[in-house]
Structure formats: C-alpha cells, structure tokens
Amino acid sequence: MANFRYQIIDSKGKMSEGIIEAASIGEASRKLKQDGKYIASLSLDKGGGLANINIGSPKLKTKDLVVISRQLASLLSAGITVVRSLDMLYQQLESKKAKKCIGEIYESVQSGRSLSEAFGEQRGVLPNIMVSMISAGEESGRLDEIMERLADHFAKEAKVKNKVSSAMVYPKILAGLTLVVSVSLLTFLVPKIGDTIKELGGELPALTKFLLNLSDSLVHYWYIYIAVAGLLIYGFKFWKSTDKGGETWAKIMLRAPIIGKATKMSASARFTRTVSTLLKSGISVLQAVEITEKSLDNLILMKKLSEARVEIRKGTSLSRAIRDIKEFPPMIYAMTAIGEESGTLDMILEKAADYFEDEADAATAKMVSALEPAMIIVMAIIIGVVVGGIAMPIFTMAQWLL
Numbered sequence: 580m581a582n583f584r585y586q587i588i589d590s591k592g593k594m595s596e597g598i599i600e601a602a603s604i605g606e607a608s609r610k611l612k613q614d615g616k617y618i619a620s621l622s623l624d625k626g627g628g629l630a631n632i633n634i635g636s637p638k639l640k641t642k643d644l645v646v647i648s649r650q651l652a653s654l655l656s657a658g659i660t661v662v663r664s665l666d667m668l669y670q671q672l673e674s675k676k677a678k679k680c681i682g683e684i685y686e687s688v689q690s691g692r693s694l695s696e697a698f699g700e701q702r703g704v705l706p707n708i709m710v711s712m713i714s715a716g717e718e719s720g721r722l723d724e725i726m727e728r729l730a731d732h733f734a735k736e737a738k739v740k741n742k743v744s745s746a747m748v749y750p751k752i753l754a755g756l757t758l759v760v761s762v763s764l765l766t767f768l769v770p771k772i773g774d775t776i777k778e779l780g781g782e783l784p785a786l787t788k789f790l791l792n793l794s795d796s797l798v799h800y801w802y803i804y805i806a807v808a809g810l811l812i813y814g815f816k817f818w819k820s821t822d823k824g825g826e827t828w829a830k831i832m833l834r835a836p837i838i839g840k841a842t843k844m845s846a847s848a849r850f851t852r853t854v855s856t857l858l859k860s861g862i863s864v865l866q867a868v869e870i871t872e873k874s875l876d877n878l879i880l881m882k883k884l885s886e887a888r889v890e891i892r893k894g895t896s897l898s899r900a901i902r903d904i905k906e907f908p909p910m911i912y913a914m915t916a917i918g919e920e921s922g923t924l925d926m927i928l929e930k931a932a933d934y935f936e937d938e939a940d941a942a943t944a945k946m947v948s949a950l951e952p953a954m955i956i957v958m959a960i961i962i963g964v965v966v967g968g969i970a971m972p973i974f975t976m977a978q979w980l981l
Contacts, residue, residue, distance in 0.1 A: 582600055583600075584598050585597060639674070649734075661688060661694050668681055684701060698713050707873050708874065712862070713729075718861075739936055749951060787969070789968070833879060837946045838946055841939060841943050845942075847908055847939075848932055851931040855924075855925050858924060859929075877906075897924070908935075910934075911931065
C-alpha cells in the first residue's frame with residue numbers, strides 16, 4: 580500500500596486536498612471518484628526528508644525506457660485501455676523516477692489529455708524521440724507497434740552504452756587504485772619514515788623534502804584538496820556548458836587520436852539508428868533530423884545538423900544536406916543517397932546503424948587497449964616517485980654507516 584496526495588473538487592465547486600492510502604494510483608482514483616468528485620490532481624506522496632530529495636539528472640535511464648516501452652506495447656496489443664495499461668505499468672515499476680513519471684502521465688490522461696500530450700509534459704524526463712513517436716502512433720492508430728519499435732530502439736541503445744561502460748571498468752579500477760595507493764603512502768608511510776630519518780640525523784634529499792611537505796599538507800589540510808577537486812570538477816562542467824567551452828571540448832573529442840574515431844563512430848550509429856526509427860514510425864525527414872540533432876552529445880555535430888535541417892527545409896534531400904558534415908564517414912552520405920533513390924531510406928539507415936555500432940565497439944575496444952598501458956605507466960611513475968623519495972635517504976644513510 581502507498582500514500583497518494585490528491586486535490587478534488589466537489590459538486591459545489593469547493594476544492595479540498597489530502598492523502599489517501601491505496602494499492603495503486605488507479606485504485607486511489609476510483610476511491611476518490613466514488614462520491615462523484617472531480618480529481619484536480621493525484622500523485623504519489625513522497626513525504627519529506629533527505630531520502631526523498633532527487634539527486635542527479637531528472638532524465639530516466641535507458642533501461643527504464645526499455646521497460647516502459649516494452650510493457651506498454653504488450654498491454655496495448657492485448658487490447659487493454661491506455662488508462663488501465665498506465666495503472667498496471669505504475670504498479671510494476673521499481674525505479675522511483677520512472678514511477679513518478681508514469682504516475683504524472685496517468686494523472687494527465689485521467690484529466691482528459693491524450694497520451695501524447697501527457698508524455699509531452701514530461702519532456703525534461705523523457706527523450707524527444709519517445710514523445711514524437713507516441714504522437715505519431717496515436718495519429719496512425721498503431722500505438723502498440725510504435726511502442727514495440729521504441730523498446731527495440733532503446734534496447735539497442737542500452738546495449739551500446741553497456742559495452743562502453745564495461746570496457747571502461749578496468750581503466751577506472753586502475754585510476755582508483757593509483758589514487759588510493761598514492762594517498763596511503765603519503766599519509767601513512769612517508770611521515771613515519773621521515774621522522775625516523777630526522778631522528779637519526781640524516782640529510783634529506785630535495786625529493787624527500789617535497790614528499791614530506793606534500794604529506795604534511797595532505798594530513799592537515801585534506802579538506803582544501805577536496806574543495807579544490809570539487810571546484811575543478813564544477814569549473815570543468817560549467818566551462819563545457821558554455822558555447823565556447825562546449826565547442827572546444829567537442830573538437831577535442833572528435834580530433835583526439837583513437838578517441839576521435841570512437842566518438843565519430845558512436846555519433847554515426849546514433850544518427851542512423853534514430854533517423855531510421857523515426858522514419859519507420861511515419862515521422863518526416865525534417866522532424867527526424869531535428870529530434871536526432873537534440874539526441875547527440877557533441878555540440879559541433881548538433882550545430883552542423885541544425886544547418887542541414889535548414890537546407891532540408893529549403894527542399895534539399897537528406898543526403899545532400901549532410902554531405903558537408905565531414906565528421907560523419909562518407910559511407911553515411913552514400914548509403915543515404917542509395918536509400919533515397921530506392922525509397923528504402925529507413926531500412927538502409929538501419930543496416931548502416933548496425934555497421935557503425937560494430938565499428939564503435941571496435942574503436943572503443945582499441946581506445947581502452949591503449950588506455951590500459953598508459954594508466955599502468957602513470958601508476959608506476961607516481962608510486963615510483965614516492966618510493967624513490969623514501970628510499971633515497973635510506974640508501975644515503977646506509978652508505979654513510981658503511
């Protein structure tokens with residue numbers, strides 16, 4: 580059982596609010612309507628406290644989008660009404676963000692809005708491709724097919740993200756291990772050895788003095804290091820959010836050795852996959868490019884697609900509009916032109932997406948293969964410097980004793 584916060588209007592037009600306990604949002608709605616009252620709003624009561632504060636991006640994770648799309652497709656294809664499908668979906672979801680989103684959509688549909696309008700109100704939470712395809716599905720009367728297509732699209736997108744995340748696990752472990760070992764040596768081992776050498780009256784080399792000073796500052800002023808690290812991360816994110824910073828970072832990601840190819844292949848896969856999915860759903864080329872433009876994470880590619888969209892609006896074909904985007908492989912232009920000539924653009928782009936996803940996987944694997952030895956070298960240098968700074972005075976004293 581859960582608590583739901585409501586606002587209702589009675590037959591006299593008087594509004595009242597409160598909290599009702601029910602197994603689902605649908606059951607809460609039915610209880611409130613028993614007395615002939617109109618529901619102005621109905622949502623899950625999250626209560627107060629720090630545990631209920633939403634941290635991070637409000638957007639749903641790709642795996643949540645897969646679950647929502649797949650289950651709605653199954654329920655709608657079984658002949659269950661939209662309202663009942665949303666109610667059943669709400670009860671099955673485990674993610675708090677997804678549950679809240681579907682609860683608000685259910686409330687909007689109950690208030691008289693269409694499903695596409697209700698999903699449109701969640702644009703900050705749901706991707707534009709989902710909102711646009713649901714609208715197209717309602718207009719064509721093939722909503723269950725559209726939801727199934729959306730589920731396949733998000734499933735493939737999740738698969739690509741999972742591969743990248745899995746590939747980056749080992750480099751992240753190495754980076755974390757390097758940080759932990761270095762800080763441990765500086766805060767525990769270096770001070771003790773430094774004190775021992777001072778007591779014996781040995782002369783400390785410049786490197787050892789530097790490490791002792793660094794160790795002392797870490798022990799006594801650790802909070803300053805944390806604050807500086809936080810400011811650097813915030814500053815980087817803020818710089819990247821500006822137009823100039825975003826373009827500079829996008830240029831680095833596209834032109835950097837090894838990383839550049841992985842970025843280009845990933846962007847090509849997302850472009851072809853998204854446009855193909857949208858075209859199959861009956862959405863126009865112009866609108867498909869606009870939605871795809873917003874789904875890319877690279878500011879340079881977003882601006883170039885925006886320019887291509889202007890050309891398409893003037894009557895230019897998609898293949899000619901994207902021909903000058905040098906960041907895309909020439910294969911995209913060639914296959915798009917073939918698809919336009921044969922009238923099978925959606926199918927051709929889908930095959931191109933499969934190819935570019937394989938290329939993105941290979942490029943990511945190559946990037947990680949190059950990153951692993953680089954991380955090991957950095958780790959060896961850092962630990963070598965620390966150990967060298969400790970060993971130098973010990974060797975000096977040993978020679979003096981001999």
